Amino acid sequence: MFLYGFFDREGRNIYHARLMFARPFIDSVDFARNGKEMRGEIAVLALSRLADVLAKSGGLLTYIIRGYREEGRDMLEVSLQGECTLRCQRCLGELDFPVNLISRLWLLPADKLDEAEENDEMDAIEAEPRLDVLALIEEELLLSFPLAPRHQEGECVPATGGLQQKASPFAVLAGLKK
Numbered sequence: 001m002f003l004y005g006f007f008d009r010e011g012r013n014i015y016h017a018r019l020m021f022a023r024p025f026i027d028s029v030d031f032a033r034n035g036k037e038m039r040g041e042i043a044v045l046a047l048s049r050l051a052d053v054l055a056k057s058g059g060l061l062t063y064i065i066r067g068y069r070e071e072g073r074d075m076l077e078v079s080l081q082g083e084c085t086l087r088c089q090r091c092l093g094e095l096d097f098p099v100n101l102i103s104r105l106w107l108l109p110a111d112k113l114d115e116a117e118e119n120d121e122m123d124a125i126e127a128e129p130r131l132d133v134l135a136l137i138e139e140e141l142l143l144s145f146p147l148a149p150r151h152q153e154g155e156c157v158p159a160t161g162g163l164q165q166k167a168s169p170f171a172v173l174a175g176l177k178k
Contacts, residue, residue, distance in 0.1 A: 024133040028107050031131075032067035032074035038133065039064050044084055047138045053145060055094040056085040063137055074107040074127065078140050086149040091156035095149050103140050 024038065031038075044050065045057040061082035068075050080101040088095040107127035108116055116124030125136075150156075 025130045026065070026067075026133060027129050028067075028076065028125075028131040029074050029127045029129075031065075032069060032076060032107055035066075035068055037064065037066045042134065042137065044082075047134065047141065049138050049142060050084070053086060053142070053149075054084060055087040059083055059085070061099060061137070061141070063133075065133060065136070076105045076107060076125075076136075078103045078105065078136060080137065080141060080144075084141070084145075086145065088151050088156055089148040090150045093151070093156055095151055097145070097149065099141065099144065101140060101144050 024040075026036075026038065030036075039062075041060050041062050044054065044059045044061060047061075051057065059082060061080055061084075063081075064077075064079040066077045066079070068077065078101070080099050082099045084097045084099055086095045086097045087093075104122060106116060106119075106122050106124040108124050110126050113124055113126060116122070
């Protein structure tokens with residue numbers, strides 16, 4: 001009885017999609033050389049490294065990973081679209097940050113990554129036989145975020161945290177001096 005509840009022995013395809021979810025991995029060099037493409041949507045909540053930066057973890061990101069060759073180089077193009085809700089560093093409120101990102105990445109063996117640092121025109125990553133696509137998306141998204149996200153000037157009021165400003169003791173002394 002146990003086997004029939006969990007395994008599809010009759011060909012009914014009753015597997016639950018959430019239980020079957022696996023992180024997508026690609027052989028980066030094969031992916032680029034054969035011009036493959038991967039598309040999908042990912043919940044912002046699934047990108048755990050973003051948790052410290054986000055005010056809300058809701059929303060979806062659409063991604064396209066495309067492999068190609070350019071001038072004898074194995075390349076990946078990472079395209080991300082969607083919206084993330086960051087925390088404004090001025091008022092600590094929510095800040096909608098539109099994501100429209102296209103990154104071109106040069107795939108190199110680990111021992112040649114130093115050579116790529118001299119080339120400022122193109123970013124390089126290590127060519128891996130098992131590249132975690134979600135980790136790549138997470139990394140590119142983190143690099144696209146501003147260091148200190150803030151609303152435009154005049155759109156927010158700095159948070160005082162419920163504290164009231166007291167008169168400076170020096171201002172009191174200056175008043176006594178007169």
